[in-house]
Amino acid sequence: MTNQKKVLTGDERKRNSKRRYYTKKRAPKKAASLPPVEQEKVRISFLGGMNEIGKNMTLYEYKSDMFIVDCGLAFPTAELPGVDLVIPDFTHVINNQERIRGIIVTHGHEDHIGGLAYLLKQVNIPVYATKLTIGLIKGKLEEHGLLNKVKLVEIKPRDNITLGSFNIELIHVNHSIPDAVGLAIRCPAGIIIQTGDFKIDTTPVDGDMIDLPRFAEYGKKGVLALLSDSTNAERPGCTMSEKNVGESFELLFRKAKNKRIIVATFASNIHRVQQIIDVANARGRKVAVIGRSLENLVKVGEELGYLNVPKNILIPIDTIKNYPDDKLVIITTGSQGEPMSALTKMAFGEHRKVTITPNDYVIISATPIPGNEKMVGGVVNALMKRGVEVIYEKMYEVHASGHACQEDLKLMIGLVKPKYFIPVHGEQKHLMKHAQLAGAMGIDEKNIYIAEIGETIELTDSYIKKVGTVPSGDVYVDGLGVGDVGNVVLNDRKRLSQDGLIIVVATIDAHGGYVVSGPDIVSRGFVYVKDNEELMNAARDLACRVIDEQYDSKYHDWNSVKTKVRDEISRLMYEKTKRSPMILPIFMEI
Amino acid sequence: MTNQKKVLTGDERKRNSKRRYYTKKRAPKKAASLPPVEQEKVRISFLGGMNEIGKNMTLYEYKSDMFIVDCGLAFPTAELPGVDLVIPDFTHVINNQERIRGIIVTHGHEDHIGGLAYLLKQVNIPVYATKLTIGLIKGKLEEHGLLNKVKLVEIKPRDNITLGSFNIELIHVNHSIPDAVGLAIRCPAGIIIQTGDFKIDTTPVDGDMIDLPRFAEYGKKGVLALLSDSTNAERPGCTMSEKNVGESFELLFRKAKNKRIIVATFASNIHRVQQIIDVANARGRKVAVIGRSLENLVKVGEELGYLNVPKNILIPIDTIKNYPDDKLVIITTGSQGEPMSALTKMAFGEHRKVTITPNDYVIISATPIPGNEKMVGGVVNALMKRGVEVIYEKMYEVHASGHACQEDLKLMIGLVKPKYFIPVHGEQKHLMKHAQLAGAMGIDEKNIYIAEIGETIELTDSYIKKVGTVPSGDVYVDGLGVGDVGNVVLNDRKRLSQDGLIIVVATIDAHGGYVVSGPDIVSRGFVYVKDNEELMNAARDLACRVIDEQYDSKYHDWNSVKTKVRDEISRLMYEKTKRSPMILPIFMEI
Known part of the structure; x- marks a missing residue:
């Protein structure tokens, strides 16, 4: 059933092509009712995540069966004043709902799960994901009053899911959130690997390195197509290990001496939070957490066993005044300079619970997402005016990306050895650069396909081509209105x-x-x-x-x-x- | 009159301080009418450019004499919808107009000349600047109908200007526009060096390296205070020479083969334009220029002798269709992805005169100014969707900054050896970093002063301190309204x-x-x-x-x-x- 193909040599392809020709010519003469022997075909429709960062959503189709990978949201640009969120257009999914066997979610970031609740309000489809991802999805569904109305199936890496004619294996990858997976999607047309967001971390915080051997095994079996994460395709070299960040924390916590330490980071980065807690613990400091999303993460992470919190180290933010500065670490949201975030409020003297003094030592453990540079700079300036020492951007290794850089991307291509290569998850410039890398790895230019959002492509052993378009695009969520802002x-x-x-x-x-x-x-x-x-x-x-x-x-x-x-x-x-x-x-x- | 002081040794300072003490004690006893011997004082008021990038304006004051250095504008942030420009508050200047002896402009960038016309509409003060700067100021004044109403005085580096009790020498510096100068400001209180925007380019395009010897001579004489450009204080190392960009052009023009080449760059960078013209000429390509500000620059630059244009190489943009792609270079504005710029229009297929095809080769010869990253990315994506190869950001050395990086800044401090150090021209984070560099060079922390906009500081041989504030801040220009948007x-x-x-x-x-x-x-x-x-x-x-x-x-x-x-x-x-x-x-x- 998995129909393991190997990459055809030139001669084999020639023979195949001859055989097809022969069949087509002969068949009508012998018996008009006999159907022509057709190549097995699989289709992929891109409902989001192509030519954009955010709202990832991909739909696979083999004969009457369909399934979806991810259902994310995007954050609005300055061109969309007043818009809260952007989600994919679900028309195509709704029109085909009886054919859709399930949704697989690769990891728990907003750009992969943030659209789910809006979709599941309209169609009821079972959702498959790993433990932490399911935990985070549950939070989303609860907010929308959908918690017990949707079937959530928890699966593990190396598990297989059968969705109609598809059989999908989950493959463990490293990323800036634990429990992320790539997918090996098998159907009679061949094997497709979709990496999901990934990096190669040989020294991950949880010790669990990306399952490269499994990717390699599929490469050996023969992979029809590879869909790979393009986010960092412009960056040369290898992505830094998350563990380096922990080492920087050790150095900086020492340099902070008897100051109070405030670390701002992405709310979803459990391993980062783990490392902050570990270093704080080693130096005898208590940890307080600020910001709703961070508090939620710590709660879910601890409950599900992804965060290992030593006893009595966490203290409520309201009690920080009971501890001297040199016995405190505050972990906060706002690493992107978001106007309403805790760090921004602290910087501008507007936070009710934390007052910044020159005895604070602030570490912004993140790099600005393009478009946020100015906001982050504003927060740094405001903190400095209060006499605070601020560690930011590239001053120390206080941030590691969750996405593979060029050498890692090339390694993935080299292991998977796909016939067709489809860069995903990125703007045009990322997709193009990723395509160039694949070209440099020896993949034939005509076998590299850069898709547009809304395109449906068809893959067989002998071609990859666009066969149509489906409704797609941006739907704006504005307050309680969904799609009501035109x-x-x-x-x-x-x-x-x-x-x-x-x-x-x-x-x-x-x-x-x-x-x-x-x-x-x-x-x-x-x-x-x-x-x-x-x-x-x-x-x-x-x-x-x-x-x-x-x-x-x-x-x-x-x-x-x-x-x-x-x-x-x-x-x-x-x-x-x-x-x-x-x-x-x-x-x-x- | 220039009262050249040298840095006092500890003993000398002690003696001086004793003498002062003695004088103060004795004088009243001998003759009540005899005024106490006071230290000479000079004051500096910061009307713009502190804790911000843009609208640089500094006011010097010695007894009854005042003069101004620069009068720039800032571009509005996203927080100022509908605002065209931001200029300094001129209240303090208007209130003291009879004491102001002149305005010296260090170079022709908007953040140093852009507010001039608005000021000169309200007060008539003579303007002193070098030839190119005067040429660019003339254009501004003409737009505002002020051309023959203001006294413009053209001066050269090493020239001296006397403005009341002040005597100012202009010192040649390198920057991303020719004819930039730093200032040695002499008055009875001592010598103050204001670098203006500068970089150290040992191989500048015009062969005229920054006049470091002159800075060093002042350093030897003894400098009371150094006001130095902080823009790149966060960047380690030395700033790349503009000439490297020319070498990159040579490489890239070869790589472009028979494609049409389009280079986007800052309109004011005459040396960049010169290098593009030179490489185009060497490869037998004609050059067309698009964008009002670039066309103006080429006109002024050629007229005043700052741009050396070979005969017949420039062609009007309307005639580009008469030349094959491999015989053309188009120089355009829009290197920051500005929505209304020529390059943006081309990228989105909206330019009336230039249609982009896959046979175009686009070089964005600039790095995005913080806040513009997303716009530049959008233009790159749009160009790539049209099948164009785009060279951008750090892919090749296609841009060199006009501001000194850390090692250059330290060199300047080391040559000038000021008693007091005042970082200027930057946000808080730049000023702080620059102050740290000065500290690392051995300047006493209490002699480093980070000023706020609107502050007046007083400098004598024995102290630097804030003595007051003057009206200052942002005045918004919105259409024809100046200061009318609150x-x-x-x-x-x-x-x-x-x-x-x-x-x-x-x-x-x-x-x-x-x-x-x-x-x-x-x-x-x-x-x-x-x-x-x-x-x-x-x-x-x-x-x-x-x-x-x-x-x-x-x-x-x-x-x-x-x-x-x-x-x-x-x-x-x-x-x-x-x-x-x-x-x-x-x-x-x-």
Whole structure:
């Protein structure tokens, strides 16, 4: 059933191709009812994670069976004001729900699990994942009131799951969260390896190195396609081991001497938190944790056995005043300078429970995600103004990436030896660079495929090609609204934020066609120029004149009057201020 | 008059201090009318450029004389929607205009000249600068209709300017624009060196290395204070020579083979443009320039002799179709991914004159300024999707910084050997790092001063201390409005951009206290929820009810009705959408 193929040599391929030709030519002559012998085909649809960082979601299809890998979210860019989250378009999944046998989740990061609750509200599909990932998914489902409505199946690396015609084995990988897996997806068309997010850590904190031998075994059997993590494809060399970060903590905790230590890190990085706790413990310091997501992680991590917390070391944040500075470590969120995070509030003197003093020693154990550099810099500056020593960015090895760099990526390709290579999980520049690496490893250029979001590709032993597109794209979550913010709203928001708004309001006698009250001018977010009152008066007079002219013309087509008012006032404002506020005429008819 | 002091030894200082003590004690006894012998004092006020990147402006004061160094602008952050530029607060300058003897401008970058026109509109002060800087200032003044109203004085490195009691010598430095200078400011209180923006380039493109000997000579004479550029204080090592970039161009132009080459770079970097032209010329390619600021630079640079353009190599952008791809280089703006720049338009297929094809080879000859990483990444992705090979960031040495790194900064401190050290031109983290470098060079911690914007410090031979503050801060330029956008407007814009706006409009009989027409609900930028119409109806009903209740209460205090309508509708919207749009009740009275 697993149909283990090996990579065909040139001659074998030639023979195969000849045989197909022969079959096709002969079959119709002998018996018209006999179906032509077709190659086995498997299809992959990319519902997210291609040409973007975030909202990873991939759909596999063999004959009538489908299954999904991951269902993540993306965080909104500055181009999406007011949007909370971005999730994939689920139309294709909903349209095919009776064919979908399950969802496999590779690990517990938001960009792989964050869309699940929104999907499972609409379709009921069993979810398969490892223990920690299931634990984190449970938290999500609970928030959305879905906890006991969905089948959650806990599995282990090297376990096999059968989903219709697919049989999938989980393969342990290293990443910045424990319990991450890659997948070996087997179906009659061949074996596909999807790495999931991974790094190669030969000295991982939990001692459990990525299962490279298993990847190699599949490589030996013959792999049809490899889908591999492209996040760090631009970075040369090998990814640093997480253990180096622990060594840096040892050095820095010594350098901090009798200061209070505050470490900011990603909430999901259990191994990082473990190392902070270990070093704190060795130096006789208590640990307090701040930030909802970190508190949750420590709770789940300890419950499920992923975090080993020595007795009595954790103290509630409210009790830190009972300990001298040199007996304390505070672990906090906010390593990306997020405006509402605990570290940012501390830096700007707005945190209720922690007051920063020059006797603090702050370690930002993270590198800024592209786009966050300025926010992180702002927090560093604010902390320094309070006289704090801050360790940040590349000053010491206080952060290790969770994604494989170039040499690691090449090693994976070399072990798996796929026929087809499909870089995933990255922007175009990451995918392209990863494709170049595969090319340098000897994979034929025509066997490397860079997909777009929404594409369905088909793979057989003899080709890889696009066969169609499916509905896909960004769905915005804005408060309780899902998919309710469209381009019109976003464009309005952008315009309002740039130039503000001028409202022209008037009460009009609909029959007589004259103005009963107003027009009045109300502005918000619009530049106050020096002679603002004068300008607003001029706008009012102009609106009056336009309305009067229309009255004289005896037309009383209020829509065209509105348009004229909008155009004229817009022109006046641009002339006087070089700005184009949104002009909103509102006429009340009585 | 220049009063050249040398650094006092411990004994000398002791003697001086004794003499002062003696004088103070004796003088009153001998003759009450005799003034005490005071130490000579010089004051420095920081009007911009401290704890920020941009809008550099420093004011020197000795007795009744003042002069200004630089008058720059800053570009607005994401926190300032709709703002075009940020300039310094000029209040202190205007209040002291009769004491100000001149403005010296160190070089022609926007963060040093961009505020000049706005200042000179308000006060008429002569401007001193080198030839290219004057050329660029002229362009600014022309835009603002000030060209012949201001005295512009062209000076050369090693020239001296006398401004009241001050005598200032210009010292040639290397930077990413030619004709940059540092200043040796002499007054009876001592010598102050202000480096301006600088790097140490031992192989500059124009062959004219920074005048380190002159800095060293002042160091030998004895320097009271050094104000030095902190931009790259976080970067270890030495800054790469601009010439290395030229060598990279040679390599890359060869690698581009018969493709068309497009190079994006900062508009002001004349030496970069020179190197592109030189390599293009050597390979028989014509050069076309796109982008208003670049075209202006090439024009000014050629006119003033800073750019050496071989005959017939420059072609108008409209004629590029007459040349094959392998005979063309296009130099363009947009190296920071700016949304309206030429390169961004090309990447997204929106440029009217240049259409990108897979036969293009794009070099982004810049590194992203913090905050621009995401925009630059977006342009790279878009270009790659068009099949273009893109050279960006650190792939090759296609960019050299214009600012001194740690080893260069230390060299400057070592040559100048100042008594007091004041890091300038940087955020807090840069200033702090620079201060640490000075400390490591042996400068006493109490002689290192990190200033805040708006501070006035006083320096004498025996102390450096803050003596006051002057009006300072950010003035926003928004269209034609200068300083007309305040926090209210910005907060409105931010709120509008996050959650949008709901207007409740009604016409009311002011005497009867009843509603004649409406209330109507108008929304902009507000999330459309699934049952939007229903929600808007509920809002209308709610507004009706609130107004009716108030009518029943016989109060007719329309302001309190408005407040109640705002509160109630706000509550409804939050409950139904978890969003807080701006609620704007407008009541027309008839």
